[in-house]
Amino acid sequence: FIDKNGNIGSTDATSLLGLYNAAYLRTHGEKILDIAMSSTKKILKSIVNHLDPTIADEIRHHLETPLFRGTNRVETKRYISTYEKNSTRNETILEFAKLDYNLVQGLYCDELKDLTIWWNGFDIQTHLTWARDRMVEIHFWMMGVLFEPHYSYPRVVLTKLFTLVSVFDDFYDNYSTTEESNMFTTAINRWDEHAVEHAPAYMRPFYKGTVASINQIEEDLKLQKNKHAELVKKLFIDAANCYHAEVKWRDQKYVPANLEEHLKISAPSTICMQISNIAFLLMGDITSSETIQWAWAYPTIIRAVCIIARVMNDIVSHEREQASEHMVSTVQTCMNENGCTVEEANEKLNEVVEQAWMDICESCIQPTAHPLAVLSRVANLARVTDFLYKHDDGYTLGYSVKGTLDSVYVHPMDV
Structure with a gap:
């Protein structure tokens, strides 16, 4: 994710969202995750309006509530609805x-x-x-x-x-x-x-x-x-x-x-x-x-x-x-x-x-x-x-x- 200059190198929205959510598991003093969180948030905000509606909705939701902080039953129903739109879903x-x-x-x-x-x-x-x-x-x-x-x-x-x-x-x-x-x-x-x-x-x-x-x-x-x-x-x-x-x-x-x-x-x-x-x-x-x-x-x-x-x-x-x-x-x-x-x-x-x-x-x-x-x-x-x-x-x-x-x-x- 991070290039030799310390910048986020990926532009893949799904990968960036995964890193963004993972960064919220940080503990005190984890500078790399601090940077990953702030950097991915900035990039996701800048690209969200130019993405496919399904992934864009997912990003907007997690920019407001990172995955780790979601309430279980609320997230369960939301994820089922998102999964249903997936072309590779298992019926x-x-x-x-x-x-x-x-x-x-x-x-x-x-x-x-x-x-x-x-x-x-x-x-x-x-x-x-x-x-x-x-x-x-x-x-x-x-x-x-x-x-x-x-x-x-x-x-x-x-x-x-x-x-x-x-x-x-x-x-x-x-x-x-x-x-x-x-x-x-x-x-x-x-x-x-x-x-x-x-x-x-x-x-x-x-x-x-x-x-x-x-x-x-x-x-x-x-x-x-x-x-x-x-x-x-x-x-x-x-x-x-x-x-x-x-x-x-x-x-x-x-x-x-x-x-x-x-x-x-x-x-x-x-x-x-x-x-x-x-x-x-x-x-x-x-x-x-x-x-x-x-x-x-x-x-x-x-x-x-x-x-x-x-x-x-x-x-x-x-x-x-x-x-x-x-x-x-x-x-x-x-x-x-x-x-x-x-x-x-x-x-x-x-x-x-x-x-x-x-x-x-x-x-x-x-x-x-x-x-x-x-x-x-x-x-x-x-x-x-x-x-x-x-x-x-x-x-x-x-x-x-x-x-x-x-x-x-x-x-x-x-x-």
């Missing part, structure tokens, strides 16, 4: 791929049906009208982490847990007073039917439903002989405490001195550690107690996905959240630290995201006591988070990802 393989996709899509829809029945029991549209009601988006998020058909039960449990956590997020971040957040946190940490009296009155039905649901999940896991069953509740309580910590910083008017300090305190409230760790324990015997404790300590790969989530969320929601009282964002902190504009801060923050992706790649390829099947869940979480926050807050503003959700859940492939 039998194509048919089986479509049938498989449709069967898995049906499974996801069955899960959503059961989840919707469960969630309707909370009746939040009556009791908690301020909370985001995003069942499909959360299932998509958790499906991004555990997409395989045999992980149906873990996927359902993750979706239940983080549908509840989403209400926590809205309660602590947007709705509760300081006193109410203190009361609710006290009740969550006590975790029993008598503690409901410590919660604000309007949160008591939700508190009771939450405790009952998680206690039931714990009992189900014990029946499955899952040795980590009791940790689900502890991780869930930890999520509430992370949100409550941000309320205290907000009320103290705490302003981090720099971006590094900000991320040290704000990354945990992305709840990516809890999502990853609960995904690990739901995978069963493949996950050891050592892996759970390792993840709880925010090792490099967990911290990396937390940073990706925090920074990308802040970039797309910065303007909207200026209208309400929030803890200072990473965008504001970066602007203050560097004396720069929003656009310049976003550029610097995008580089922080790139560094975090390198941490993920490095963690996945280095020898470790933790199986790749487990580590890949963290990479999957980064992938689906990247998708949801790439252009907008796809979770809060669900219409921005509606086309993809329709494709994944509603529209089967023609067979």
Whole structure:
């Protein structure tokens, strides 16, 4: 690819795209891959409008989302459609791929049906009208982490847990007073039917439903002989405490001195550690107690996905959240630290995201006591988070990802 002068010598679009995608597996200090990535990106952008429409569409897609960072089920359907246009396609393989996709899509829809029945029991549209009601988006998020058909039960449990956590997020971040957040946190940490009296009155039905649901999940896991069953509740309580910590910083008017300090305190409230760790324990015997404790300590790969989530969320929601009282964002902190504009801060923050992706790649390829099947869940979480926050807050503003959700859940492939 590279000539004696260090320039990319190839002009073949398919080869250039392959090198471009491979370069995104770079780790820290891999200068050759840094050059390959920037050079191939520049060349591909310059030739894309002069290519056959099929390869041109492929290049445009990967210029936006490199192959390694794609969300599995989104990429699966897109690739099947691309393969179908290939004149050398194998019709039998194509048919089986479509049938498989449709069967898995049906499974996801069955899960959503059961989840919707469960969630309707909370009746939040009556009791908690301020909370985001995003069942499909959360299932998509958790499906991004555990997409395989045999992980149906873990996927359902993750979706239940983080549908509840989403209400926590809205309660602590947007709705509760300081006193109410203190009361609710006290009740969550006590975790029993008598503690409901410590919660604000309007949160008591939700508190009771939450405790009952998680206690039931714990009992189900014990029946499955899952040795980590009791940790689900502890991780869930930890999520509430992370949100409550941000309320205290907000009320103290705490302003981090720099971006590094900000991320040290704000990354945990992305709840990516809890999502990853609960995904690990739901995978069963493949996950050891050592892996759970390792993840709880925010090792490099967990911290990396937390940073990706925090920074990308802040970039797309910065303007909207200026209208309400929030803890200072990473965008504001970066602007203050560097004396720069929003656009310049976003550029610097995008580089922080790139560094975090390198941490993920490095963690996945280095020898470790933790199986790749487990580590890949963290990479999957980064992938689906990247998708949801790439252009907008796809979770809060669900219409921005509606086309993809329709494709994944509603529209089967023609067979």
